Amino acid sequence: MNNADKNQLKDVVFKYLGVFASLIGIILxxxxxxxxxxxxxxxxxxxxxxxxxxxxxxxxxxxxxxxxSLWIFFLTALISIPLGxxxxxYLEEYSKKNRLSRILxxxxxxxxxxxxxxxxxxxLEIFVRTWKLGxxxxxxxxxxxxxxxxxxxxxxxxxxxAVPATIKEASFGMGATKWQTxxxxxxxxxxxxxxxxxxxxxxxxxxxxxxxxxxxxLAYVPFVAQSPxxxxxxxxxxxxxxxxxxxxxxxxxxxxxxxxLLAVTFLLNGIAVYLRYRWQxxxxx
Amino acid sequence: xxxxxxxxxxxxxxxxxxxxxxxxxxTDSKKEIKLESKNTNxxxxxxxxxxxxxxxIREKTVTAFIGPSGCGKSTFLRLFNRMxxxxxxxxxxxxxxIDKKDIYDGDIRVEDLRKNVGMVFQKPNPFPKSIxxxxxxxxxxxxxxxxxxxxxxxxxxxISAALWDEVKDQLNKSALALSxxxxxxxxxxxxxxVKPTVLLMDEPASALDPIxxxxxxxxxxxxxxxxTIVIVTHNxxxxxxxxxxxxxxxxxxxxxxxxxxxxxxxxxxxxxxRYITGRFG
Numbered sequence: 278m279n280n281a282d283k284n285q286l287k288d289v290v291f292k293y294l295g296v297f298a299s300l301i302g303i304i305l306x307x308x309x310x311x312x313x314x315x316x317x318x319x320x321x322x323x324x325x326x327x328x329x330x331x332x333x334x335x336x337x338x339x340x341x342x343x344x345x346s347l348w349i350f351f352l353t354a355l356i357s358i359p360l361g362x363x364x365x366x367y368l369e370e371y372s373k374k375n376r377l378s379r380i381l382x383x384x385x386x387x388x389x390x391x392x393x394x395x396x397x398x399x400x401l402e403i404f405v406r407t408w409k410l411g412x413x414x415x416x417x418x419x420x421x422x423x424x425x426x427x428x429x430x431x432x433x434x435x436x437x438x439a440v441p442a443t444i445k446e447a448s449f450g451m452g453a454t455k456w457q458t459x460x461x462x463x464x465x466x467x468x469x470x471x472x473x474x475x476x477x478x479x480x481x482x483x484x485x486x487x488x489x490x491x492x493x494x495l496a497y498v499p500f501v502a503q504s505p506x507x508x509x510x511x512x513x514x515x516x517x518x519x520x521x522x523x524x525x526x527x528x529x530x531x532x533x534x535x536x537x538l539l540a541v542t543f544l545l546n547g548i549a550v551y552l553r554y555r556w557q558x559x560x561x562x
Numbered sequence: 563x564x565x566x567x568x569x570x571x572x573x574x575x576x577x578x579x580x581x582x583x584x585x586x587x588x589t590d591s592k593k594e595i596k597l598e599s600k601n602t603n604x605x606x607x608x609x610x611x612x613x614x615x616x617x618x619i620r621e622k623t624v625t626a627f628i629g630p631s632g633c634g635k636s637t638f639l640r641l642f643n644r645m646x647x648x649x650x651x652x653x654x655x656x657x658x659x660i661d662k663k664d665i666y667d668g669d670i671r672v673e674d675l676r677k678n679v680g681m682v683f684q685k686p687n688p689f690p691k692s693i694x695x696x697x698x699x700x701x702x703x704x705x706x707x708x709x710x711x712x713x714x715x716x717x718x719x720x721i722s723a724a725l726w727d728e729v730k731d732q733l734n735k736s737a738l739a740l741s742x743x744x745x746x747x748x749x750x751x752x753x754x755x756v757k758p759t760v761l762l763m764d765e766p767a768s769a770l771d772p773i774x775x776x777x778x779x780x781x782x783x784x785x786x787x788x789x790t791i792v793i794v795t796h797n798x799x800x801x802x803x804x805x806x807x808x809x810x811x812x813x814x815x816x817x818x819x820x821x822x823x824x825x826x827x828x829x830x831x832x833x834x835x836r837y838i839t840g841r842f843g
Contacts, residue, residue, distance in 0.1 A: 449648070450645065451680075452675075
């Protein structure tokens with residue numbers, strides 16, 4: 278075997294290694310989803326979706342968990358979207374580039390890497406104890422907002438950065454103020470990117486269990502939350518709780534719960550893709 | 563040739579510069595002085611990019627700024643609508659007067675200034691919106707919502723920018739679907755819609771083909787009747803064709819400022835002559 282042959286072989290080997298590497302994630306995910314669906318799909322029916330939790334597996338439902346997740350989704354969105362976008366606009370468009378702003382930037386980026394359970398402890402101290410919100414939806418939403426703010430800020434900044442400087446220049450040149458330029462040019466042009474970042478961040482918030490457990494969200498909530506001050510549970514906690522029961526019926530429930538959670542997450546991601554598409558079409562690039 | 567040839571370039575530059583503010587043409591004194599720069603110096607940090615420039619521009623004339631890249635002509639142009647304000651290291655000394663009022667005074671609002679001093683940029687930069695939305699942008703941000711006023715402004719501005727006939731049936735089409743030359747005329751229409759009195763053009767045709775370029779030049783000829791136009795250009799023929807007066811800049815200094823035909827036929831300064839004849843490094 279000469280050198281050229283060897284190089285040829287290396288090429289082929291590397292190609293298949295690459296194929297294997299890209300397929301492994303998809304294969305494992307497919308196996309996982311297939312086994313979950315085969316375990317849990319038969320359990321999903323109207324009764325499962327509309328029943329409160331119960332000690333008997335076949336009577337237990339997921340109503341409090343999915344309504345809790347929905348509450349958390351909207352409350353977290355309400356808190357984190359304005360804060361995150363405002364912070365990103367400030368950092369990108371207003372703040373002077375000096376040492377302070379660089380420290381701020383580095384820290385926000387670092388915050389995105391802090392383990393979620395740490396945010397849970399922070400939330401427990403600030404929102405549950407100091408603000409006396411207890412283990413309420415509001416405390417959970419604030420905690421999860423802290424968790425996803427860095428993600429929203431980073432994504433929004435990237436989207437804003439991608440708006441061509443020539444567009445901003447044109448707007449300023451027409452006598453627009455900074456805010457008018459941001460409102461009429463920068464935000465519409467970056468809305469697609471911002472929406473994508475926001476929804477990915479929110480679907481992470483909906484999937485988190487650790488921080489909400491730390492702030493005291495309960496596994497057993499025998500009622501549907503009526504106000505932001507009510508106690509709550511969310512899908513990941515309910516799933517975790519069911520998985521840890523020895524009864525095989527609850528394992529099936531957990532599988533069904535996972536399907537619901539995955540469906541919610543895929544739905545949110547779908548909305549993100551759709552919004553991105555719509556905004557880009559609305560903008561006449 | 564000229565005696566300045568023997569002198570060191572720097573000394574000669576300074577001398578010419580003093581001369582240029584004196585040798586301002588007063589024959590056309592029916593027209594008011596619209597723009598004026600008095601002992602203007604610009605710095606980017608420690609970098610001295612505009613060196614003590616004095617110059618007066620009369621209303622309803624076309625003035626071309628020429629000079630090699632990096633000579634400060636664009637920076638100087640952008641002093642007149644304060645577009646340099648966004649550069650953090652920018653600071654200036656001296657005065658820039660429009661209608662005898664210093665536009666760097668504290669009581670001047672840049673937004674008001676820019677409604678009076680429109681700008682057209684090197685690369686056509688329409689907003690990613692419809693043609694209609696582009697033209698009304700300046701009016702919209704002033705809070706004008708009356709459909710009739712907006713519609714009239716769109717038609718008037720597009721006619722002034724010689725674009726109306728080409729786009730009147732497709733005002734809702736994306737501005738980005740237009741050709742480069744049409745986009746640039748749209749940007750001119752957008753600037754005209756707020757009824758400025760001064761138009762600054764920063765190499766408005768450098769990204770366009772010859773046909774689109776000649777349309778812009780024809781337009782400048784017409785617009786001169788109503789607006790004071792200052793144009794930065796790298797194209798000598800263009801400066802010769804469109805402008806009444808030409809200012810030649812070299813490394814931040816105003817070397818020569820004369821009637822255009824004098825600058826091109828009988829340049830006083832050796833640097834100018836070398837530049838316009840293309841004998842420059």
